Amino acid sequence: MSLKGGLWTLLLLWVTPGSFDKEVQSSEYDYVGFQPERVRNYQNGRFYSRTPQCVDIPQDLALCHGVGYSKMVLPNLLDHESMAEVKYQASSWVPLLSKNCHPGTQVFLCSLFSPVCLEQPLYPCRWLCEEVRDACEPVMQYFGYPWPDMLRCEKFPRDDVCIAAPNATQAPRPRRTxxxxxxxxxxxxxxxxxxxxxxxxxxxxxxxxxxxxxxxxxxxxxxxxxxxxxxxxxxxxxxxxxxxxxxxxxxxxxxxxxxxxxxxxxxxxxxxxxxxxxxxxxxxxxxxxxxxxxxxxxxxxxxxxxxx
CATH class of the missing domain: 2.40.50.120 (OB fold (Dihydrolipoamide Acetyltransferase, E2P))
Structure with a gap:
């Protein structure tokens, strides 16, 4: 099952009935305890030093501010434990968005950099990762960047509940001339x-x-x-x-x-x-x-x- 639409939070609640009746607070959110083994593998079995929290996506997190929801979990799904680290890391991806290499690029990246607040971590669909990678890696190569190991698509779920993107399967916009x-x-x-x-x-x-x-x-x-x-x-x-x-x-x-x-x-x-x-x-x-x-x-x- 994949998740589509701009109001991510409502849709995510729909696929996880009974998840929570009010906004998740840090004391209610156990990032490790509920994880099935496959999620532990994605995170390399990491136990975080900081208590996970649901926080506002700051305006200066340019990659994900305005992505369609306003709060995110820290630590995120890329093992970043502080907002400063998230901002530093995410800033390198901002120029790629302007290249319009794939319509799902922002949703894919933000599902990892600024994951929506839920009781269980929700990863991007493997097919979305593969489409974004195949469309954007050739553009990245013009800048001397490879597709990074931390975004290897085989890490993400193929058939389980996962995050997709509105219109992500449509053909990317053709490059001008x-x-x-x-x-x-x-x-x-x-x-x-x-x-x-x-x-x-x-x-x-x-x-x-x-x-x-x-x-x-x-x-x-x-x-x-x-x-x-x-x-x-x-x-x-x-x-x-x-x-x-x-x-x-x-x-x-x-x-x-x-x-x-x-x-x-x-x-x-x-x-x-x-x-x-x-x-x-x-x-x-x-x-x-x-x-x-x-x-x-x-x-x-x-x-x-x-x-x-």
Whole structure:
């Protein structure tokens, strides 16, 4: 049996009759005691050091705030015991949502990062995991990310009660003209700020030349200024090269004209500095200016990647 619909809490109560008559309180919720053996296996038999609680999903948990219910359980189903850890880990997934690789991506991720409050943990359906993985992993590979081991689909139930997503089986929306995923982002201040915070580095650059390098493109820079330097070492700064992973043969409109300056976001994988987004540095764009004001006023939380 799978669960569908926007009002998750009501639906979840429907499939677990008699679960509870009022909102679950921490004293009523035993996260370990009721677990059948198969759930223990999913959690590696872990006994939590903190008493599980039903808490509000905070507004700055961008991945899951507004997902369709307002409260979640801590510890969650990925073994995160504090809200700070949940926020750090979840932030790395925010940029993936903007790529629209599968309509069930947010429901799948939030069922694990911010599970709805119930007497028993409820996992995403294995078929949902497989569909999201198959649709989104190719996009993740453009950013140098593999599908993470913590989300191995065989961990999730195949036939038992599980969480699905509204319209999750529909075909993902086709990509616009097959633009490289790093280059297809529309500038929206809030989502761009979230992407920057999820990135390891953020730079303002001018590009001297773009070359193909196997299946990648590499950007040779003229000038650069760090908004966030992250893992870029001092000895790498002078001759810094940025890589558009798997981008040799897909169009990137931003790189058709190299005049002007660019905002580039990315992360370091081994010895390569990989782009996850590139935008024109456009002071005439209202959303870009809103983004820059947010950058000046707010400090991002420390990035904490979950993909590896």
């Amino acid at each position: 097959e633009v490289c995923p790093q280059c297809d982002g529309e500038i929206k201040a809030d989502s761009l700020y979230e992407h920057m915070c999820a990135s390891e580095f953020a730079l303002k650059v001018s590009v001297r030349e773009v070359k193909k390098d196997g299946g990648d493109r590499k950007l040779l820079l003229k000038k650069k200024k760090a908004l966030k330097r992250g893992p870029i070492q001092r000895k790498e700064w002078g001759d810094l090269v940025l890589y558009l992973k798997n981008g040799a043969n897909c169009p990137c409109p931003q790189l058709e004209q190299l005049s002007g300056q660019f905002l580039v976001l990315g992360r370091k994988v081994k010895n390569q500095h990989i782009l996850t987004a590139i935008h024109k540095w456009d002071k005439a764009n209202r959303e870009f200016n809103r983004f820059m004001r947010k950058v000046r006023k707010n400090m991002c939380p420390k990035p904490h990647s979950v993909f590896m």
